[in-house]
Amino acid sequence: MVVEDDALIALDIVGLLEDMGHEVIAEAADAPMALNFAERLTPDLALVDVRLAHDSDGGTLARKLYDRFGVRSLFLSGSITEDFRRTMVEINPIGFIDKPLTRRSLSTALASIE
Incomplete structure (x- = not known):
């Protein structure tokens, strides 16, 4: 699931993920929408913008x-x-990627869970 409020950035992320062989089951721009999708679709992971x-x-x-x-x-x-990194440690994040996102940074982060 991709949770990003900038539509162009979200489109880019979805394209990168799909090119890498991943399936994007939902896109959300805010927390309530993302929680609704998660409840119904149970994603394997979420790519989440901080704001x-x-x-x-x-x-x-x-x-x-x-x-x-x-x-x-x-x-x-x-x-x-x-x-922020310290406060998120307890939820076992996959990682943190600085924007602008690149194929390499996304691939490296996702490789750590495969």
Whole structure:
């Protein structure tokens, strides 16, 4: 599942994932939409922007995805701080990727779970 509020970036991420052989089962722009999809579709993982539409927080969303559904997150952002990384450790994130996202950075992060 891709959770990104910028439609062009989301489209790029989906394209990269599909080119790499992954199936994207849902795209969401905010936390409520992502939780709704997760409840119905149970994704294997979520690529989550830290700042989402409608003042949604990607960290809070990721915590709910992990606690409720066991879904781990790969965080995407142009401003991931060390403090944010420390607070997310307890939900066992797949990793953190600084934007702009590249095929290489995404491939490296996903290789750690395969």
